[in-house]
Amino acid sequence: MDLRYSESDEAFRAELREWLARTLPQLDAPPARDDWDGRRRYDTDWQRRLHDAGYAGINWPLAYGGREASPTEQLVFLEETTRARAPYVGVNFVGTLHAGPTILTEGTEEQKARYLPPILRGEEVWCQGFSEPGAGSDLASLRTRAVREGDHYVVNGQKIWCSFGHVAQFGELIVRTDPDAPKHRGISWLILPMDLPGIEVRPIETVLGSSEFCEVFLDDVRVPVENLVGAENDGWRITQVTFSFERGTAFVSELMDSRRVIDDLSTVVRDPGQRRELGHLAAEFDALWALTKRNVSQAAHRGAPGNGGLMIKLAYSEARQRLGDLSLRVLDRGALDLGREMVEERVRTLNLTIAAGTSQIQRNIISERLLGLPREPQVQIA
Amino acid sequence: MNFDLSPDQEALRDGIRSLCEGRFPMKRVRNGFDHEMFGELADAGVFSLRADGFGAADAAVVFEELGRAIVPGPLVWSYLAHSHVDGVVGGLEVAGREPTWLVEHYEHLDSLVVVDDDAVLVVAQRAIEPAAPIERPLDPLTPVHRVDGLPAGEQIGDRELVASWRREGAVVSGAFLIGIAQGAAELAVAYAKERRQFDRPIGSFQAVKHLLADMVVRAEVARSAVHAAACTLDDLELGDVERAVAGAKLLAGEAAVANGKTCIQVHGGMGFTWEVDAHLFLKRAWLLDTVFGAADHHADAVAKMLPQS
Ligand SMILES: Cc1cc2nc3c(=O)[nH]c(=O)nc-3n(C[C@H](O)[C@H](O)[C@H](O)COP(=O)(O)OP(=O)(O)OC[C@H]3O[C@@H](n4cnc5c(N)ncnc54)[C@H](O)[C@@H]3O)c2cc1C
Numbered sequence: 001m002d003l004r005y006s007e008s009d010e011a012f013r014a015e016l017r018e019w020l021a022r023t024l025p026q027l028d029a030p031p032a033r034d035d036w037d038g039r040r041r042y043d044t045d046w047q048r049r050l051h052d053a054g055y056a057g058i059n060w061p062l063a064y065g066g067r068e069a070s071p072t073e074q075l076v077f078l079e080e081t082t083r084a085r086a087p088y089v090g091v092n093f094v095g096t097l098h099a100g101p102t103i104l105t106e107g108t109e110e111q112k113a114r115y116l117p118p119i120l121r122g123e124e125v126w127c128q129g130f131s132e133p134g135a136g137s138d139l140a141s142l143r144t145r146a147v148r149e150g151d152h153y154v155v156n157g158q159k160i161w162c163s164f165g166h167v168a169q170f171g172e173l174i175v176r177t178d179p180d181a182p183k184h185r186g187i188s189w190l191i192l193p194m195d196l197p198g199i200e201v202r203p204i205e206t207v208l209g210s211s212e213f214c215e216v217f218l219d220d221v222r223v224p225v226e227n228l229v230g231a232e233n234d235g236w237r238i239t240q241v242t243f244s245f246e247r248g249t250a251f252v253s254e255l256m257d258s259r260r261v262i263d264d265l266s267t268v269v270r271d272p273g274q275r276r277e278l279g280h281l282a283a284e285f286d287a288l289w290a291l292t293k294r295n296v297s298q299a300a301h302r303g304a305p306g307n308g309g310l311m312i313k314l315a316y317s318e319a320r321q322r323l324g325d326l327s328l329r330v331l332d333r334g335a336l337d338l339g340r341e342m343v344e345e346r347v348r349t350l351n352l353t354i355a356a357g358t359s360q361i362q363r364n365i366i367s368e369r370l371l372g373l374p375r376e377p378q379v380q381i382a
Numbered sequence: 383m384n385f386d387l388s389p390d391q392e393a394l395r396d397g398i399r400s401l402c403e404g405r406f407p408m409k410r411v412r413n414g415f416d417h418e419m420f421g422e423l424a425d426a427g428v429f430s431l432r433a434d435g436f437g438a439a440d441a442a443v444v445f446e447e448l449g450r451a452i453v454p455g456p457l458v459w460s461y462l463a464h465s466h467v468d469g470v471v472g473g474l475e476v477a478g479r480e481p482t483w484l485v486e487h488y489e490h491l492d493s494l495v496v497v498d499d500d501a502v503l504v505v506a507q508r509a510i511e512p513a514a515p516i517e518r519p520l521d522p523l524t525p526v527h528r529v530d531g532l533p534a535g536e537q538i539g540d541r542e543l544v545a546s547w548r549r550e551g552a553v554v555s556g557a558f559l560i561g562i563a564q565g566a567a568e569l570a571v572a573y574a575k576e577r578r579q580f581d582r583p584i585g586s587f588q589a590v591k592h593l594l595a596d597m598v599v600r601a602e603v604a605r606s607a608v609h610a611a612a613c614t615l616d617d618l619e620l621g622d623v624e625r626a627v628a629g630a631k632l633l634a635g636e637a638a639v640a641n642g643k644t645c646i647q648v649h650g651g652m653g654f655t656w657e658v659d660a661h662l663f664l665k666r667a668w669l670l671d672t673v674f675g676a677a678d679h680h681a682d683a684v685a686k687m688l689p690q691s
Contacts, residue, residue, distance in 0.1 A: 001391065001439045002384050003613040003620050009383070072383050266688035276678060279685030283629030287607035294385035294606055301384055308606075311599045360592070367591035370598060371571050374586040 003293065005072060012069070013076045019053055020084040030087070034210040040125060040167040043090030047122030056120040057096070060104065064116035071300040074249055075293070082256035089253075091164045095119035095126035099172040101245040102189070106230045106238050115170070115191065127168035129159040129192060129216055130239070137361050139174075140183045140236060144218060146175035146190065148232075152222040153177070153190065155198075158215065161355075165201050165214035168194050172242065173223075178233050187235035189242075191227040198222075207347055209338075243357075250309070251316050252292055258285050258320055261327065261342070269330050277326055284319045288312060307370055314362040317352035324349050385609065387443060394436075395443045401426050402451035408659055414523050415455035415487055420470050428457065429464045438550060438615035442557035442608055449561020449638075450568075452659075452666050454523040456487045458555050458673070459495060462547050466538045467493050467504050473551075474532075475673065481530070486669075488513055488527035496535060502543050503535035521665040549627050552674040553615060556608045556634035559670050560601055563637040566645040566663040567597040573649055584648075593648060597641045604630070604637035625687045632680035638667035 005013070027046070031038025050056040051065060058074040060066025067073070089096055100119045103111055118124040135142040144157025155175055162171065171192040178186030194201070198221040203211035230238045262282050269275050295308035324346035328335040335343050353359040367373045387395060405422055427434055428448070431441050441461065448457060459473030469492030474483055476498045485494060491507040513527035520526075539547075571594055574585030584590050611630035614620045642664025646653035653660045671677060 001387060001609055001613050003610065004617065005383055263689050266685070267691040272682075275685040276681045278688065279681040279683065280632065282625075282684045282688060283607070283632045283681065284603070286610070286625065286629045287603045287633050290385075290606035290610035291603055293383065293610075297383050297385040301386060308602065311602050314595075315599050315603050360588070363592040363595040364588065366595040366598065367585075371585075371591075371594055373571070373574060373591045373594065374583050376586050376588060 005076065009070075009072050009076050012073050013080060016055065016077065016080050017084070019055070020080060020086060023049060023053070024084060024086060027087070033208070036167050036211075040091050043087060043092055044122035044125065046087040046090075047092045047096075047120070051121050056122075057100070057116075060100070060116065060120065064104070064112060065120040071249070071296050075252060075296045078249060078252040079256060082253045082260075091125050091167055092119070092122065094128045094164065094168070094172065095124065095170075097245055097250065098128055098242050099126045099170070099191075102172065102238060102242045103191075103229060105241055106189075110226070111191070111229065124170060125164060125168045127162045127165040127171045127194070127214075129162050129165070129171040129173040131161045132158060133160050137358060139239070140187065142174060142176060142187065144173075144175045145179070146177050146188060146223070148177070148225070149222075151225045153188075153225060153228070155190075155192075155218045155221040155223055157218050159218070160215050161204075161213045162201075162216050163213045165194075165216050166203050166211070170194060171216070174235050174239055177235075181233065184236045186233055187239070188232050189229045189235040189238040190223055191229060192221070192223060193227075196221050196223065207350060208344065244309075249292070249296060251288075251312050254320070255285060255289055255292060255316060258316075258323060259289070261323060261345070265323075265327055265330060265342075274326065274330060281319065281323050281326065284315075285323075288316055288319065291315075307366075310362060310366055310370070313356070314359055314366070317349075317359060320349050320352055321346075385606075391440060391443050394440060395447055398426070398428075398444050398447040399450075402447055402453065406451050406453050408451075411452060411454060411523065412662075414525070415490055417470070417490060419453075419455060420460070420490070423453070423455070423457070429460045431461065433465055437612075438553055439609065439612040441550075441554055442612040445554050445557035446561040446564070446605070446608075449558035449666075450565040452523070452562060452565065452662055454666075456491065458551055458558065461554060462551055463493075463495050463504075466502075467495065469493060471495055472507075473497065476532075483529045483532070484516070484526045485510070485513065485529050486524050486526055488515075488529075489525065495538070496532060497544055497547060499544065500541055501537050502539035502547065504538050505533055505535040509533045509535075521662075521669045523662065523666070524669055548674060549615060549623065552627050552631040552680075553608060553611050555670050555674050556604075556611070556631045559631075559634035559638040559667060560605045560608050562663050562667050562670075563597070563601040563604060563634070563641040566638070566641040566660065566667075567594070567601055569659060569663070570594055570597060570641075570645040570648040573652075577650075590648060593644050597644055600637040600640055604633040607633045622687065625684055628675070628680040628683040628687075631675055632677050632684070635667070635671040635677050639664065639671060642667045 031042050054067060057066030058069050058077050062068045100116055103115055132142050146153040146155045171194055173190045173192040174187055175190060176186050177188040198219040200217040202215045204213055206212050266278060269278055291308050291312055295306055298306040327342040328346055338344055368375055456472040460471045463471040470490055471493050472487050472491040473495045474485055476496055494505045496503045511531055513529045516526040574590055575583055577584050607630040611626040614623045614626045645660040645663055649658055649660050652658050
């Protein structure tokens with residue numbers, strides 16, 4: 001066990017810190033929550049700056065505009081950007097953390113060369129079209145159909161909960177290409193240009209009163225066959241690859257942010273019972289931080305993150321919601337104002353136990369994959 | 383940075399694990415602590431880890447294995463006192479003038495170290511007034527005696543030793559506690575795969591498997607905290623050692639208690655029997671939660687370290 005960052009990690013940290021101190025004051029004020037043109041511009045402008053300074057795609061190959069550095073440098077990057085309160089990935093989330101890494105691992109050389117650099121340069125925004133009205137936790141039951149016609153797939157169906165769908169140029173789309181195969185076998189992973197004829201995107205209002213996600217209707221949409229990633233009908237396996245990128249460093253910024261919330265809250269909490277609870281939460285987030293480091297160092301040394309990612313998702317989302325509950329109690333009737341950051345955060349974090357696999361599904365996965373417990377009959381898990 | 387066990391630490395873990403499996407099966411553990419057991423642990427180097435050049439992180443690896451096997455005895459105290467006092471050493475944390483103290487493993491001790499806020503004192507066991515045993519100790523593997531007065535004793539350390547023992551004692555007992563959390567989880571998982579109801583293993587019911595998933599997550603989160611605290615003890619530049627230690631003991635104690643309870647629940651009626659080991663995990667967890675700072679104490683301590691207005 002060696003928890004020290006290497007000298008080169010620390011040198012990277014110093015250089016990045018200096019760059020952040022120089023760059024952040026040049027940024028405009030962040031746009032309003034529902035100013036989507038503004039948010040797209042703001043987030044992609046930040047991505048562009050990262051790219052030009054050599055900080056985009058820390059662990060992506062140099063050939064596609066990345067830095068080709070170690071997972072620990074990735075951790076340092078996230079630590080420093082969060083500490084400096086730099087912009088979050090925002091609308092670049094799916095491109096940089098989902099679709100990009102998936103194409104990097106599973107795509108053809110042409111696909112990598114075409115799609116990866118514009119993601120890192122902040123030129124192209126992606127969204128995720130996985131969930132459907134009838135296929136949420138049971139994602140493999142998806143019904144959106146793609147029928148091969150010559151050199152196109154003709155796609156019909158409906159996707160839902162596509163975060164940033166209304167500002168994206170591309171979507172990672174999973175579709176059914178073989179309706180006769182068992183449900184996990186007949187799925188394919190496609191790159192969907194969002195400007196194709198037959199696509200209609202309708203924003204959905206969230207509990208925050210703004211529209212982070214959308215419904216996407218697909219009506220005879222003709223997707224070129226070269227947009228298939230991996231083999232036809234091998235899409236479920238590729239989807240698992242996509243999900244695996246959610247582990248590792250996915251929650252680093254959120255964890256760091258939680259620790260900042262604790263520090264902020266600490267300056268106003270006086271009640272001894274509430275202080276004890278806050279101390280307890282601080283210890284939990286410290287521990288999750290340590291678990292994150294273990295996970296990242298496993299990724300660095302073994303090439304793949306350990307199982308810690310599954311556990312971090314479950315433990316983090318529930319701890320974060322308890323932190324939010326405490327902050328509302330501390331604010332008392334001050335919590336009646338959704339415009340206050342802590343109040344908005346409490347409402348936003350309701351999604352942590354739902355998005356990217358509900359807590360119930362996480363527990364199923366941990367007990368079945370990690371502990372080897374038998375599956376429940378009739379219920380098939382991702 | 384490499385947070386995995388080093389090859390040496392893996393070897394250490396495997397060595398202690400096979401010692402526990404070979405020499406301390408549950409059948410023997412259930413007979414409680416004795417001098418022979420102490421001798422075998424001493425021969426394996428459990429108490430002399432520090433003198434032999436190992437760090438706190440190595441000790442954490444060793445004590446987690448001992449916890450997984452719920453090996454009984456005044457192990458943490460004998461480990462801490464090794465370079466100061468010979469033989470089987472028990473310990474007592476005293477705060478102010480209490481009317482009476484509870485001493486663990488009295489009959490097997492050679493000496494007792496007494497830690498108050500200012501000093502560490504050592505008292506020969508013979509010098510302690512005949513103590514009344516607690517007839518039914520909470521943890522059946524940890525006999526407890528009531529002691530109404532302590533002889534003066536000889537000082538072996540000042541505030542500095544007190545502080546260092548409190549830190550290291552919290553980390554090492556925290557490591558033992560994550561071993562308990564792990565052992566209880568393994569016991570529960572094994573039972574859930576084997577016990578059948580409604581024509582299928584109870585481990586296929588979500589209500590059960592979710593309890594089990596929570597057990598492993600709790601153990602893993604606490605383990606990360608204990609390992610981080612142990613690494614920080616070994617390398618103080620890594621961060622705030624007091625905060626790391628407090629958080630580690632807090633989470634390890636909670637994980638062990640929660641997993642002990644859940645282990646009983648998963649066993650159903652069998653879990654409520656003396657015969658099944660589940661209660662032994664829980665009872666040791668309850669006991670160890672009272673030493674080197676209980677959960678609330680550490681939560682308050684962490685809260686004090688947060689920024690104040
Ligand atoms: C903020 C946000 C952003 C999202 N972004 C995207 C996105 O960009 N792209 C995308 O494709 N999707 C996205 N999602 C969708 C998300 O992945 C799904 O909401 C999630 O997988 C749950 O599916 P569902 O909503 O259909 O709920 P359901 O699956 O209907 O679940 C309802 C309830 O039943 C429980 N449940 C269901 N099955 C089981 C079971 N087998 N065992 C125990 N309990 C069960 C669930 O835990 C839950 O409590 C987003 C969701 C949110 C909230």
